[in-house]
Amino acid sequence: xxxxxxTGRCIGAGMCVLALGExxxxxxxxxxxxxxxPEPPASKAAEVRRAVQLCPSGALSLVEPPPG
Ligand code: SF4
Numbered sequence: 001x002x003x004x005x006x007t008g009r010c011i012g013a014g015m016c017v018l019a020l021g022e023x024x025x026x027x028x029x030x031x032x033x034x035x036x037x038p039e040p041p042a043s044k045a046a047e048v049r050r051a052v053q054l055c056p057s058g059a060l061s062l063v064e065p066p067p068g
Contacts, residue, residue: 002039002063003048007032010059019051020044033059 003023012031016024023044025034040048052060 001042001045001048001065003035003052004038004061004063005033005035006059006061008059009057010055011057013056015054015056016051016060019054020047023048024051 007027010032012026012033014026014031016033017026023035023037023040025036026032027034049062052062
């Protein structure tokens with residue numbers, strides 16, 4: 001999976017960072033999301049999905065690889 005972050009929508013709430021700090025961080029300038037690992041391994045998929053769902057502004061989305 002690949003994570004896509006729309007920093008224009010991010011309100012810097014930091015929920016994603018709290019949920020999964022290995023993958024998400026926040027910019028020191030404006031607090032918007034920074035992806036530390038935009039293509040996390042499948043072993044982290046469940047945690048990544050949870051973090052994406054927690055985002056209050058809908059700034060995060062997931063792109064799943066095509067089957068096969
Ligand atoms: S949870 Fe959403 S709004 Fe908050 S920092 Fe992460 S991407 Fe931005």
